[in-house]
Amino acid sequence: MxxxxxxxxxxxxxxxxxxxxxxxxxxxxxxxxVGSGSFVIPAYIVFIAFFVLYGPKALESLRERYTYPRIGYVQFRMEETATRLAAGIFGFMAVCFALTLVAMFIVQGTISLDLIYGWVPAWIGMTMIGPSVFGADQTGSRYYYIFGILAVSTGFAISILAHDLGRLAISLYLVSLGLVLTITGLVTFGRFLRKFPILESAGEVIDEQ
Amino acid sequence: MTSSSEGDSEPEIDKLIHEPARLKIMTQLYVVESADYVFLMGLLGLTWGNLSSHLSKLETAGYVEVDKGYEGKKPRTVLRLTEKGRDAFREYRAVMKRIINDLPK
Structure with missing residues (x-):
């Protein structure tokens, strides 16, 4: 078409x-x-695996309890877009990582593990542009760009200012970004609960026909 | 309503879909896999009775499938377009585009 x-x-x-x-x-x-912890204590990676495995289920059960009774249920079409999206995100992350290494080499004249750790926040910040653009594209809401801009600018700021902290700088960055998102999400949820009361008749339509 | 400025056969508009509320319902169901009454009501700004009446027409035509089931202990009526409904919607869009393109510039 x-x-x-x-x-x-x-x-x-x-x-x-x-x-x-x-x-x-x-x-x-x-x-x-949770991911921030794995840069300080590698064993934390278990929690990330736990999130990947049980996160979608937990999200669905939360929606069953709070979302669907208020605004209804919807299931989106998956098609081949999910595979293309995953490939796009990983491809974009790889390109950002390569660019970070090149920039690092140009600026510092060398590449070491400490340098890589120092620039990981900038790299993560750049990769966050992907989800930000995707969110804006899927919802038509420009607010998602704010997250992308915030992630990139904070990432570069931490990489430059807290460069000496090494791995700790990565954790610091992820925790601050995560906290901003969690608080924003909880505030959004609070507003959602106030705006949409539970509909008494939700889901019971069938029997009336 | 069904008119074309040129061509031997006039394109035929599916009148069932052409009604504004039903067109909204078909469009929303076309872009998702499935949705329930509450979701469509909130999104489209239709009342319960209005939505129900339009949906029963679409269901009778075989465009919409109504799944009456339960999620846990709660009843949930899930609506989705059938293949026939998807084809009819695509055809409707194609016809409308043809008509618009045929308008004198």
Whole structure:
């Protein structure tokens, strides 16, 4: 089809409507906070695996309890976009990492593990542009760009200012970014609860027909 | 309503889909896998009765499938477009585009 902008807008509207609960923002924030620990204590990686395995289930059960009774249930079409999205995100991360290494070599004239650790916040910040652009594209909301800009600027700031902290700088960065997201998500959730009371008749339509 | 400025056969608009509220419902169901009544009501600004009446017409035409099930102890009616409904919606869009493109510039 030559012009599917109307369908795109309909999909964005559905995405915006379904994401008003703020749960996805909280989940991303928690992943960053938990992930930050693995740079200080490698065993923390277990928690990330736990999140990957049980995060979607936990998110779904939270939505069953709080979201669907208020704004209803929706399931989006997956198609081949999920695979392309994953490939795109990993590709983008690899490109950002390569660019960071090149920039590091140009500026410092050498590459070492300490240098890499020091510049990881900048790299992570750049990779966050991916989810930020994706979120804006899927919902049509420009607020997602704010997160991308915040992630990049904070990443570079920490890489430059807290360079000597090494791994700790990475954890510091991830925790601060994670906290901002978690708090934003919780505030969004609070507003969601106030805005949408539970509908008494939610889900009981069938029997009336 | 069904008109074309040129061509031997006039493109036929699916009147069932052409009604504004049903067009909204079809469009939203086309871009998602499935949704329930509450979601569509909130998103489209339709009342319960209005939505229900339009959906029963779409269901009768075989465009929409209504799944009456339970999630835990709570009843949940899930709506989705059938393949016939998806084809009809694509055809409707194609016809409308043709009509618009055929308008004199």
């Amino acid at each position: 030559s012009n599917d902008s109307d369908l795109k807008e309909a999909q964005q509207a559905a995405n915006r409507h379904s994401m008003q609960d703020g749960f996805v923002i909280v989940m991303v924030g928690l992943v960053l906070i």
